[in-house]
Amino acid sequence: MTETGERRRRTGPRPFLIPAAYILFVLLTLMVVAPIITTGGQNTGSGNVFRQVTYAILFAAALWAVGVLQQWRKLLIVPVTLMLAIGWCWLSLTWAIDPMISFRRLLLTTMIIWTIFLVIDDCGYDRTIKVLMIFLTALLAANYVAIAVSPSAVHSLADSMDKGLVGDWRGLLPQKNFTGAICAMTILIFTFGGQRMWLALRLAIIVATAYYLFRTQSKTSMGMLATALASGAIALRFKPKYRIALVPILLIGSIFAMLSSIKWWDEMLGPFQRKDALTGRAEIWPYLFNYAKDHPFTGSGYGSFWNIGEDSPVYQYTKNWVSELGNGHNGYIDLLVQIGLPGLILAVVATIIAPAARLLSSSVAGRSQLGLLVAMLVFCAGHNMTESSLLERDTIIEVFLMFTIALTGVVTRRSSKPARAPSPERREGSSSRRRSTARA
Template identity: 45%
Template structure:
């Protein structure tokens, strides 16, 4: 049965979404630190960008700024006074990170892999420390602040500096297919498309407390910009994310929970059918232009995974680990060897950390978070629907782009924020001390 209201809450209960309430200066510090994390994510590609050929070089500046941000997170949450505030990662994510760290023992290039995994681990930890202590409302205020300013800056870039705000012929690794697509200040139009889709979801699905003029101005301006990016993946998966939020808001938890096994059975069934009829399904994409070339990339990854199903090449050790070095040069030829990723987050993780690692990642970042949200009776529907849509978007986006567990990739960072916000959003209300009662001491 459909329902539109929240589960009933007794007047004697007041929702308490945080176990720790910091003094005002520290709350402001957490707000600004979250703003810094998101801002760094946006400019991060510029800090590490290097045109082809890729040699696996890291960016010391990139590492330093994230180390400083991690330090700020510890300071503003006052974790040095209560070290337990650092133990915020879900056990499922800890297990994933443990497997990734273990994979360094067989990584093809452990030095490069170590740098990449340190950044990934540190950023995930930073996000969870901040969200766990700042709470949902403060986190969303920071995210909306950055995204609303970014929309304005992107339009300024397109209008005032079109030679950089709009892709020109050959401006990114001689890829002329990008020409004419808007990107604003983002390095690439697919990054801009993902940010636009996430912005629309965040302002549309849980923005009723915002001033209507601001809210709808951001939504409409961002929607037009998204169209001009020509990022079809972000448009399609973004629409799917919004639809799942609508379903979440419409149905009660008991009925939403029934969708979980149904969706899983459907997914397994579709996978089996895709294997049976793979030749027929792949036929329309066999030309080099089909699906923007992705189908020419994926066979190399599948072949490597077939030969190394259990362990893979080690975290961060498949792509971009040295000029002329790496598995891709054995399993592919031509333009594919010059890429930095496989344009599929799941296949890229499969060739890095094997089937066990990929399974752990999917459980920790998609299945378990969705199960918790879909079955929650305490999550406010706007917030719960937004988090569901963000997870669905990030999961779907990785079908044609790579970001899952990839350092400070934009979609990966927003996925971690969404997962981190599940705990404060689904926390059950706590009964306050009755008026006039003495608090228990001792």
């Protein structure tokens, strides 16, 4: 006996609006609100008390809603590989440059991860996707309203030093790359997860989102969206023995093409005279690699490389514009300089390799479920090649990555309850029916 998505509950059917679903919706809302309210202390590590307290309350509410106080083993819902990666991050606090800032950031990351896994395990696949679709539709509508009524919803020179961002749509969020990532995820979810919707409404949302994504000019999101859609289609159409080879090949090829475009983008866009947001990445990474070369196994400690004030290691390697950034625009390199090579390996196995292997080899999950989750996982993995979000608190793609891993556990988990043997009366009745049939 196996589970194919919606987790079986001994308590019988439950209504859609359960406490865990409410928490899920609030968590998604905070994912959007957090970048807006976190305006102070960007380079000092001072953080935002309201943000931290709100997530702590949300975590406590999740513990209550899913019944952890009665069944503490529910805390073990997070995969062992991910717990090991987070454990290494906690260990890195012993050598962190600023242990207090690292502690605060890691505590926030840990609470958010456990909150996501607890509420998704309680909600199940179908209910989680419904909440996501409602939230993303509301956010899309709000972003269009923002464009119509607020000039600040479009990037201008007043809010950015990069002239290449001028005219790009950002909507409610402070940066167009955040908006682009959410748009891409919206398209994936409605493409693979909206089969029960009215087709005309579903297509309208996808088209409206695609246009908004185009206006953001978020090239990482647009490029990885194409790869994710193709990967989801492979998972949807092919058997495990084929998709387990085709999807990694497609992802690696797309990442190689994207990284190559960073080097040659100026030449490719020369006739159009358009500055691209990807230029500059290759100038950031050498400084991070130099630090990693000097601290290969430990790094600076989780959360202790960027934005901790004058002690930030980046100032020891450069004083130019790179030192004023808040991240390295590559989630893997940023983890390398924070938790060293052992931590990076643990993180990649936990967040990318293990979930991918589980999905691509699964014979339990439904095809549409596999298509969606493979597409989301591929998008998150590729997006981190030019943007940093891996194990990074409540960043948008980190939240969606944790959603993907949690849902992977839901749809691929086999039931631990053995099939119940028929009662003696049922066996006797069945034998009598077979004898009657034989005589007839």
